[in-house]
Amino acid sequence: MRRWVVILVVVVVLAVLGGWLWMAGQRADNVAIPEVGDLSAAALADPALVAQGAYLAAAGDCAGCHSVRGGPPYAGGRGIPTPFGTIPGPNLTPDPETGIGGWSFADFWRALHHGQRKDGQWLYPAFPFTSYTKVTPGDARAIFAYLHSLPAVRQETEAAKLSFPYNLRATLAVWRARYFQPGVFQPDAGQSAAWNRGAYLVQGLGHCNECHAPRNAWGATAGTWLSGGEIPRQDWYAPDLSMQANGGLQGWTTGDVVDLLKTGHAAKGAAFGPMADVVADSTQHLGHADLGAIATYLATLPPRQPRQAPRSAFNVKRIAAAGEKVYRQHCADCHGGDGRGVAGVYPPLDGNSAVTEPTGINAVRTVLLGGFPPVTAGNPRPYSMPPYAQQLDDSDVALVVSYIRQAWGNKASIVRPEQVGKYRHTPID
Amino acid sequence: MAAAFLAAAMTSVAFGQGTAAPPVPDTLQQRIAACTTCHGVHGEGTPGSKYFPRLAGKPAGYLARQIQNFQDGLRKYPPMEYTVRNLSPAYMHEIADYFSVQQVPYARSPVPPVTAAILQRGEQLARDGDPQRKVPACASCHGVELTGVEPAIPGLVGLPYDYISSQLGAWRTHTRAMRKPDCMAVIAGRLQESDITAVAAWLASRTLPAHVRPQPAGSVKPPLPCGVLEVLGAGA
Numbered sequence: 001m002r003r004w005v006v007i008l009v010v011v012v013v014l015a016v017l018g019g020w021l022w023m024a025g026q027r028a029d030n031v032a033i034p035e036v037g038d039l040s041a042a043a044l045a046d047p048a049l050v051a052q053g054a055y056l057a058a059a060g061d062c063a064g065c066h067s068v069r070g071g072p073p074y075a076g077g078r079g080i081p082t083p084f085g086t087i088p089g090p091n092l093t094p095d096p097e098t099g100i101g102g103w104s105f106a107d108f109w110r111a112l113h114h115g116q117r118k119d120g121q122w123l124y125p126a127f128p129f130t131s132y133t134k135v136t137p138g139d140a141r142a143i144f145a146y147l148h149s150l151p152a153v154r155q156e157t158e159a160a161k162l163s164f165p166y167n168l169r170a171t172l173a174v175w176r177a178r179y180f181q182p183g184v185f186q187p188d189a190g191q192s193a194a195w196n197r198g199a200y201l202v203q204g205l206g207h208c209n210e211c212h213a214p215r216n217a218w219g220a221t222a223g224t225w226l227s228g229g230e231i232p233r234q235d236w237y238a239p240d241l242s243m244q245a246n247g248g249l250q251g252w253t254t255g256d257v258v259d260l261l262k263t264g265h266a267a268k269g270a271a272f273g274p275m276a277d278v279v280a281d282s283t284q285h286l287g288h289a290d291l292g293a294i295a296t297y298l299a300t301l302p303p304r305q306p307r308q309a310p311r312s313a314f315n316v317k318r319i320a321a322a323g324e325k326v327y328r329q330h331c332a333d334c335h336g337g338d339g340r341g342v343a344g345v346y347p348p349l350d351g352n353s354a355v356t357e358p359t360g361i362n363a364v365r366t367v368l369l370g371g372f373p374p375v376t377a378g379n380p381r382p383y384s385m386p387p388y389a390q391q392l393d394d395s396d397v398a399l400v401v402s403y404i405r406q407a408w409g410n411k412a413s414i415v416r417p418e419q420v421g422k423y424r425h426t427p428i429d
Numbered sequence: 430m431a432a433a434f435l436a437a438a439m440t441s442v443a444f445g446q447g448t449a450a451p452p453v454p455d456t457l458q459q460r461i462a463a464c465t466t467c468h469g470v471h472g473e474g475t476p477g478s479k480y481f482p483r484l485a486g487k488p489a490g491y492l493a494r495q496i497q498n499f500q501d502g503l504r505k506y507p508p509m510e511y512t513v514r515n516l517s518p519a520y521m522h523e524i525a526d527y528f529s530v531q532q533v534p535y536a537r538s539p540v541p542p543v544t545a546a547i548l549q550r551g552e553q554l555a556r557d558g559d560p561q562r563k564v565p566a567c568a569s570c571h572g573v574e575l576t577g578v579e580p581a582i583p584g585l586v587g588l589p590y591d592y593i594s595s596q597l598g599a600w601r602t603h604t605r606a607m608r609k610p611d612c613m614a615v616i617a618g619r620l621q622e623s624d625i626t627a628v629a630a631w632l633a634s635r636t637l638p639a640h641v642r643p644q645p646a647g648s649v650k651p652p653l654p655c656g657v658l659e660v661l662g663a664g665a
Contacts, residue, residue, distance in 0.1 A: 069500065069502040070500065070503065277514070345453045369511050370462075370463045370466070370512070371512050372512065372513075372516065375516055380519065381457075382460065383460045383462070384460060384461055384462050384463035384464070386462045386466035389508065390466075390467065390478065428507045
């Protein structure tokens, strides 16, 4: 008897869930998609359109996910790690069987704007269609023409490796109904042309918010726009991008933002970790007008609430004092006793959001890994930082990171040795 | 009054000079602190670490190729993959050239205690190979005195035991690879585990030859097809 009750409950739950999925799917499916028409072969081959597409594909950093290291660009293969499993970036070269050679522009537009594959399946939001939906049909045409101009590479895309129930694409219908708002970018008539261009690039192709915002348990960006967030599975923190009071880029000028995106370093900080890749592969190739536009837009992000370092049960002053000794020995020669660094060579640590971001992950990993800022046309032979993973134990790394998060004008929480050990063996991709 | 003012001004100048940070040297050595922390300022390696290999005096073509292989994911070692991931070809070659021309004394790394028989087996593999297992002698490619061959074959002298044995192991587990046909993967696959210990122990404990520079280009004829050598010129 009890067994039958259990079975009945399971059947009812499944029926309700199924109905909900179906309705959500209907809702997601009923969104009107702007009619974009198709592109003739002659239009596709237009060199000007292809060149424009190459520029826009760089702005979108498409190759970053759709190429594997050492492999042909855009031929897919790289696994994108997510908390739900690994999702490979597919082959975007015009191979008819393994790439998008058999796709019409309308098919491409459906994927970019609406997150839907040619066969009608929903795409996983590891592909940031949530941002790319803002891209105009004209820009999408140029990108499509560029991808079609690439040498066709025959390379099958591996299947996504996701755990149940995320491996059921039908569950995406629910996700989309809740978290996806399709729609091309609408300019704000009250703002300048530069602001609108910047907003379009940041919100659309740049897909900045995909990393620079918190994500909820369902993997959707949530919370305040561009307010910073931990990058799941990559173990880096993409900081807040507000340039106003209490923002992650407080004190930065628009010129500093342009410098960082163009050369990989600026008077206020340097790009490292995933942002070094973004600068190397994407933003350094953008023109000054577009980079200026991005900075113009970021400058209008609102001020943030002052952040209080959480109260700690530990003796913060004593930890910082012990950390200062480690700092004097290993860090002060380059970053200065005053934490101001050397302009154009070694980034300042005072007021640097890479140091003060909420988690401490970036400072811990930078101390452990050291490394080079991106090598760019504007900074072809950058100065580098030694890795300290071999020289400093977890306790010393925690002390020195706690110190730099507390020193000078910085007021961030201390980090504990356990937090350091966690990041000693993090993946690099 | 004027004298006091002048004295004060001079003091402040002196004070200013005394505390101003010295300018950062505009040298490659200063720029590549990320490399020299483990590999030594002149690429001499870090014998105390028992692992980090010497780079000084290795052929520049070999060193640049290794950076490229770390970038392309052919060689897997996360700290190196992270460090070199964004180096441009020009910067990579500049760094490789820097280490290739360094001349610093060799230091000996500790070698685990092994029997004379094991060392003898190691020497046999290095000098003569093992024809039964189709293992060519190390010397047939890496030079008579195992000091490498310009421009792309590395020397095997003065390397730590742990480094040599882990590299041979990495070729077997496909965490170190090179352009196909990958001759070293073939050779490592033909070695027994005990052979890896033997050859690594002999190489790491060997007395240095009088001349440690790589042999000239074209002075060896590799017994196996090697993709990486085809790219860089036959006999390289």
